[in-house]
Amino acid sequence: xxxxxxxxxxxxxxxxxxxxxxxxxxxxxxxxxxxxxxxxxxxxxxxxxxxxxxxxxxxxxxxxxxxxxxxxxxxxxxxxxxxxxxxxxxxxxxxxxxxxxxxxxxxxxxxxxxxxxxxxxxxxxxxxxxxxxxxxxxxxxxxxxxxxxxxxxxxxxxxxxxxxxxxxxxxxxxxxxxxxxxxxxxxxxxxxxxxxxxxxxxxxxxxxxxxxxxxxxxxxxxxxxxxxxxxxxxxx
Amino acid sequence: xxxxxxxxxxxxxxxxxxxxxxxxxxxxxxxxxxxxxxxxxxxxxxxxxxxxxxxxxxxxxxxxxxxxxxxxxxxxxxxxxxxxxxxxxxxxxxxxxxxxxxxxxxxxxxxxxxxxxxxxxxxxxxxxxxxxxxxxxxxxxxxxxxxxxxxxxxxxxxxxxxxxxxxxxxxxxxxxxxxxxxxxxxxxxxxxxxxxxxxxxxxxxxxxxxxxxxxxxxxxxxxxxxxxxxxxxxxxxxxxxxxxxxxxxxxxxxxxxxxxxxxxxxxxxxxxxxxxxxxxxxxxxxxxxxxxxxxxxxxxxxxxxxxxxxxxxxxxxx
Numbered sequence: 338x339x340x341x342x343x344x345x346x347x348x349x350x351x352x353x354x355x356x357x358x359x360x361x362x363x364x365x366x367x368x369x370x371x372x373x374x375x376x377x378x379x380x381x382x383x384x385x386x387x388x389x390x391x392x393x394x395x396x397x398x399x400x401x402x403x404x405x406x407x408x409x410x411x412x413x414x415x416x417x418x419x420x421x422x423x424x425x426x427x428x429x430x431x432x433x434x435x436x437x438x439x440x441x442x443x444x445x446x447x448x449x450x451x452x453x454x455x456x457x458x459x460x461x462x463x464x465x466x467x468x469x470x471x472x473x474x475x476x477x478x479x480x481x482x483x484x485x486x487x488x489x490x491x492x493x494x495x496x497x498x499x500x501x502x503x504x505x506x507x508x509x510x511x512x513x514x515x516x517x518x519x520x521x522x523x524x525x526x527x528x529x530x531x532x533x534x535x536x537x538x539x540x541x542x543x544x545x546x547x548x549x550x551x552x553x554x555x556x557x558x559x560x561x562x563x564x565x566x567x568x569x570x571x572x573x
Numbered sequence: 574x575x576x577x578x579x580x581x582x583x584x585x586x587x588x589x590x591x592x593x594x595x596x597x598x599x600x601x602x603x604x605x606x607x608x609x610x611x612x613x614x615x616x617x618x619x620x621x622x623x624x625x626x627x628x629x630x631x632x633x634x635x636x637x638x639x640x641x642x643x644x645x646x647x648x649x650x651x652x653x654x655x656x657x658x659x660x661x662x663x664x665x666x667x668x669x670x671x672x673x674x675x676x677x678x679x680x681x682x683x684x685x686x687x688x689x690x691x692x693x694x695x696x697x698x699x700x701x702x703x704x705x706x707x708x709x710x711x712x713x714x715x716x717x718x719x720x721x722x723x724x725x726x727x728x729x730x731x732x733x734x735x736x737x738x739x740x741x742x743x744x745x746x747x748x749x750x751x752x753x754x755x756x757x758x759x760x761x762x763x764x765x766x767x768x769x770x771x772x773x774x775x776x777x778x779x780x781x782x783x784x785x786x787x788x789x790x791x792x793x794x795x796x797x798x799x800x801x802x803x804x805x806x807x808x809x810x811x812x813x814x815x816x817x818x819x820x821x822x823x824x825x826x827x828x829x830x831x832x833x834x835x836x837x838x839x840x841x842x843x844x845x846x847x848x849x850x851x852x853x854x855x856x857x858x859x860x861x862x863x864x865x866x867x868x869x870x871x872x873x874x875x876x877x878x879x880x881x882x883x884x885x886x887x888x889x890x891x
Contacts, residue, residue, distance in 0.1 A: 397735050
């Protein structure tokens with residue numbers, strides 16, 4: 338048995354182990370669950386050093402000499418300041434000195450808040466603009482022909498935009514929590530908004546189910562096609 | 574005897590209390606059997622997928638893009654198919670790419686494994702395999718996603734500084750020495766920013782990348798949310814779930830507005846965008862699509878059976 342097939346065999350056993358919980362709780366499942374957790378933790382620990390601390394801090398602090406086609410780089414000793422700032426965060430566990438931990442936390446909050454000003458506008462700006470749609474047709478036909486000119490609004494598009502506008506407004510009224518909704522119109526709008534939200538959640542739930550099915554199909558493909566059919570029996 | 578008959582569960586009770594092991598068993602069979610049959614279902618790609626394909630095909634040959642790969646094996650069913658189809662497209666157009674991840678520490682390795690597999694597939698159909706460091710450079714994982722993506726937008730070279738790439742059979746190399754970074758001054762020197770994700774990193778990227786066009790490949794559950802971004806033109810194209818993958822495989826086979834078998838689209842009116850007919854375009858999308866339909870049919874039947882059972886029991890109690 339070659340190495341690739343052996344790897345696949347372990348993966349198939351792990352898959353069966355984890356799926357065995359569907360029948361009932363058992364030790365085979367527990368074993369593979371712990372293997373998975375251990376591997377993930379170990380991998381994360383190594384990656385924390387190699388991908389984050391070493392390349393992003395240690396190497397930059399010490400610099401490097403030219404070797405094997407790589408150019409030399411200067412070390413920046415100021416990076417050493419980051420160590421005590423980072424360690425301050427752990428003082429959150431000290432009853433006496435936990436106030437010190439607020440310094441790095443404050444820095445992180447400050448950086449994040451500063452970013453969010455621009456981020457908010459980049460995220461919502463185009464969504465606001467896209468919500469402003471024409472609701473009156475400027476062409477006589479109902480369906481948009483294939484050679485329609487830019488800027489032309491046909492009946493079908495206007496109707497779609499009206500539905501979109503109604504959805505936006507009614508859903509917004511559903512979230513009016515700051516005062517008591519008493520008016521008939523507002524109540525009807527709020528109820529419509531709730532119904533439309535439910536339809537939206539239904540569509541999202543449908544997508545979720547489809548995704549979960551795909552994950553199961555993928556595992557079955559791995560076991561039956563990639564491992565058994567192609568791996569063991571060498572069939573295409 | 575009469576007493577036993579009265580205690581036997583009615584049809585309504587039976588319909589509502591199928592053992593879960595039986596349901597799981599039926600589901601496993603339903604998801605497995607169609608995988609053995611190579612049936613290509615008829616397909617009409619949606620606009621978001623057509624744009625994804627069209628915009629990628631319009632990138633200049635030998636161009637340069639960024640791929641932020643934020644998926645792991647937990648969503649392999651959807652994300653791997655997406656990554657495969659994206660890599661095939663880029664490799665066939667000889668587009669170099671920077672690979673990075675902000676989603677998960679396992680993501681860079683999973684992406685590298687997929688590149689290796691797609692390399693082997695492309696080699697079989699006469700394509701040229703991609704070499705790490707020469708054709709793509711792997712920057713690995715970045716822990717602070719928000720800050721990193723902001724830095725990508727404002728000063729991309731700073732995030733690659735100090736990062737090493739580890740091409741097979743060679744020692745670690747400075748990522749910035751890679752031919753992929755030659756001549757790069759800012760993120761504007763990249764033709765596209767692709768994000769393959771199954772987590773909330775879509776929002777991190779959407780909020781911060783303003784100087785480079787964006788296209789997302791997301792899992793099925795994220796499609797409703799990301800459709801809004803596509804509709805608001807924040808994304809140039811969108812590939813969602815298995816349907817998105819199957820759409821792209823269909824488009825790779827037939828092209829857009831390109832003859833009798835091709836996909837006709839008003840989005841590219843007057844333009845002909847070619848495909849690569851017969852060049853190993855089928856992948857996970859084609860393989861899974863039939864099984865997905867059977868699984869969804871089973872779900873619908875299960876809902877009907879449960880509701881019929883409930884109606885019968887209500888009727889019986891009256």
